[in-house]
Amino acid sequence: MATITTANFKKGNFIEFRNEPNQIVDFQFVNPGKGSAFVRAKLKSLKTGKVIEFTYKSGESVEELPILTREMQYLYKEGDAYVFMDNFSYEQFNISAGLLEGFIKYLRPNDTYQVLVYGEDAVGVRFPKKVWLTVTEADEGVKGNTASGATKTVVVETGAVITVPLFIKEGDKIGIDPETGTYLERG
Amino acid sequence: MLAYNEERNNAIMKTWQQLHKDPRLWQRYIIREYVLRAIREFFDRQNFHEVETPLLIAKPPAESYLDVFETTLLDRNRNEARAYLSTSPEVPLKKLMVAGLGNCYALTKSFRNMETQSTSHNPEFTILEWYRIGVDYKEIMKDCELLLLHIKKYIGKKLKAPQGNLHKLTYQGKVVDLSEPWERLTMVEAFAKWAGVDFMQFLEMEKAREIARNKGYSVDASTSWEALYNQIFLNEVEPHLGRGKPTILYEFPGSMAALARRKSTDPRFAERFEFYIEGLELGDCYSELTDWQEQQSRFENELHELKRLGKTMYDYDHDFIEALKIGLPDCSGIAIGVDRLVMLFADVKTIQETLLFPANELFESI
Numbered sequence: 001m002a003t004i005t006t007a008n009f010k011k012g013n014f015i016e017f018r019n020e021p022n023q024i025v026d027f028q029f030v031n032p033g034k035g036s037a038f039v040r041a042k043l044k045s046l047k048t049g050k051v052i053e054f055t056y057k058s059g060e061s062v063e064e065l066p067i068l069t070r071e072m073q074y075l076y077k078e079g080d081a082y083v084f085m086d087n088f089s090y091e092q093f094n095i096s097a098g099l100l101e102g103f104i105k106y107l108r109p110n111d112t113y114q115v116l117v118y119g120e121d122a123v124g125v126r127f128p129k130k131v132w133l134t135v136t137e138a139d140e141g142v143k144g145n146t147a148s149g150a151t152k153t154v155v156v157e158t159g160a161v162i163t164v165p166l167f168i169k170e171g172d173k174i175g176i177d178p179e180t181g182t183y184l185e186r187g
Numbered sequence: 188m189l190a191y192n193e194e195r196n197n198a199i200m201k202t203w204q205q206l207h208k209d210p211r212l213w214q215r216y217i218i219r220e221y222v223l224r225a226i227r228e229f230f231d232r233q234n235f236h237e238v239e240t241p242l243l244i245a246k247p248p249a250e251s252y253l254d255v256f257e258t259t260l261l262d263r264n265r266n267e268a269r270a271y272l273s274t275s276p277e278v279p280l281k282k283l284m285v286a287g288l289g290n291c292y293a294l295t296k297s298f299r300n301m302e303t304q305s306t307s308h309n310p311e312f313t314i315l316e317w318y319r320i321g322v323d324y325k326e327i328m329k330d331c332e333l334l335l336l337h338i339k340k341y342i343g344k345k346l347k348a349p350q351g352n353l354h355k356l357t358y359q360g361k362v363v364d365l366s367e368p369w370e371r372l373t374m375v376e377a378f379a380k381w382a383g384v385d386f387m388q389f390l391e392m393e394k395a396r397e398i399a400r401n402k403g404y405s406v407d408a409s410t411s412w413e414a415l416y417n418q419i420f421l422n423e424v425e426p427h428l429g430r431g432k433p434t435i436l437y438e439f440p441g442s443m444a445a446l447a448r449r450k451s452t453d454p455r456f457a458e459r460f461e462f463y464i465e466g467l468e469l470g471d472c473y474s475e476l477t478d479w480q481e482q483q484s485r486f487e488n489e490l491h492e493l494k495r496l497g498k499t500m501y502d503y504d505h506d507f508i509e510a511l512k513i514g515l516p517d518c519s520g521i522a523i524g525v526d527r528l529v530m531l532f533a534d535v536k537t538i539q540e541t542l543l544f545p546a547n548e549l550f551e552s553i
Binding site: 006030031032039053056057 | 301305403405413416417436496
């Protein structure tokens with residue numbers, strides 16, 4: 001483990017909080033009415049997936065956790081867990097829904113993802129910059145609506161609902177930023 | 188269509204570009220207009236004077252917890268003078284009250300350095316300060332209740348909202364009832380209620396360290412009382428304030444009120460309050476300190492503190508002490524973050540969404 005201070009906080013960092021592994025989901029600076037600055041972090045427990053807020057003194061030390069990335073294939077959903085298999089060792093790992101959170105709606109069976117591993121446990125997926133998914137439901141764009149930037153919503157094969165430009169049709173492959181859910185380009 | 192793709196790929200759109208693309212986004216800036224007009228109507232109806240105070244100043248009030256913007260004023264011979272951007276209109280308003288102005292307010296810009304990376308701060312922000320002569324801070328509490336109700340009704344009328352809900356505000360899915368009286372909690376009550384801490388014990392440094400350590404906070408030799416207080420306040424108290432109904436938190440420790448008068452019945456506390464809505468701090472009020480000697484000694488303490496913290500050094504405003512010697516009438520006043528008010532009434536999560544040109548769009552590095 002490495003000691004860092006709040007000055008080194010980054011979204012997605014893994015740190016120890018009250019002897020438990022946590023991920024920094026978000027953080028921001030707080031200046032109370034009278035006094036020095038504090039850092040308010042949203043921490044997600046790697047054990048339960050629960051998110052809490054904690055306010056650190058600016059400059060306070062925390063332990064950063066060693067996290068490895070392994071390439072794994074997503075296999076299937078089992079109850080509340082998502083089952084992945086290491087591409088090299090064929091070892092299987094379960095990741096709970098709480099830890100996958102916003103990424104669930106982009107998961108496609110048999111695709112390979114960068115899975116984050118802490119000790120013996122898989123604790124999440126590193127969001128790719130772009131995922132390519134096929135549009136399965138799309139209405140025709142409203143006739144005569146040619147205003148630049150006009151949009152509609154479509155459904156992709158994994159069930160995610162995405163806002164896209166009017167020219168996107170059923171069967172198109174589209175690139176999506178999974179972090180924000182925004183449409184990037186047509187394949 | 189190609190243009191659409193290019194724009195999407197070109198990082199994040201600026202606010203003016205988003206407005207160009209989606210005219211519905213103007214709504215929250217229309218709300219900003221209404222908030223500003225409602226504030227002016229509220230005070231004009233009560234015959235308050237609106238005054239303009241300088242933004243470019245020679246001497247900021249000595250407040251060690253603020254970081255000032257420093258710049259250089261050049262005369263025609265290029266002789267340099269230190270200059271600063273105003274952190275609040277408080278000192279000029281008080282000088283004007285010494286000069287005989289009476290009840291007054293300023294609705295203006297203020298600047299505080301290092302206030303970045305926060306969804307409730309922008310280094311340049313809009314501040315409302317008003318002062319009432321001859322009253323203590325309890326009267327300002329009533330002003331706050333009435334002002335927010337007035338703004339709510341003003342916006343409701345403009346937007347032709349149903350008459351029945353004019354005192355209710357929906358913020359991020361939560362309903363807040365603005366009708367009077369708001370919840371009032373002393374600091375002692377709030378610490379007991381939400382943190383389970385006996386605040387009178389907590390006032391002693393050794394006790395405070397022990398309490399914080401037992402709660403699992405990191406405490407070392409350099410941890411100040413103020414840091415211990417704030418960490419417990421921010422983690423355990425503040426998140427509960429203003430839920431469903433605004434909360435007025437009052438009677439602060441004397442050490443935390445540079446320009447406030449001490450309570451005559453218990454000098455450990457100062458006549459200061461803050462009010463909160465849905466965990467958001469909106470305003471900070473004092474019964475104003477009128478004793479020039481105490482003001483001078485507090486300024487000197489603050490300057491020592493600035494030096495210790497390695498912050499931008501400046502001399503305090505001696506002119507202000509001269510004004511207090513002539514005599515500031517008994518008065519109370521408050522500073523309100525207007526952008527945060529707009530956040531509430533426009534129902535947006537971040538201060539940046541209330542601004543047409545937020546600092547993080549102007550300065551790409553922050």
